[in-house]
Amino acid sequence: MMTLSQLQQKEIITINRGERLGFISDLEIDPDEGYIISIIILLREGAPLFGKHQEVIIPWEQIITIGEDVILVKDEKRVYDK
Template identity: 55%
Template sequence: MTISELQVKDIIAIEDGSKLGYIHDLEIDTEKGSILALVIALKGKWLGLFGKQEELVIPWNNIVTIGKDVILVKSVRPKLTHSKEENPDSSQQ
């Protein structure tokens, strides 16, 4: 299977059947030549002044199956990064 074949498949969360989007990028282990994670650009999620798109990283072991038209994934949680000022739960020093 080629990267271009993966990029046209819908990414679907098995927990609720929601469509997450399409593969935007891959994280690859260059030493082993294996895929570590899929990177999904979340539709409609834009951050910052320069229009940086929010991304969802799905570890390869969270992929349930790769079908003809879809990739089913489980336990999808976005990696969020917040500064201490934005995170109300962070302890103040």
């Protein structure tokens, strides 16, 4: 079993393009079943202190593998939330 804080330490990387997306900021969990539905990543645009934040929601089914340092995901169905 892995905790949220352990998952948050792993960088998210797309397997198709090798793009670094960042780190998990939150999880979406099914309240009835207790399963993870998706991972949520905050992307920063612009300067680190004053940049805009954009959420990227990646469905759990798109996770290829969770390694020691990174999480590899498919990148074809990202959902952007403003």
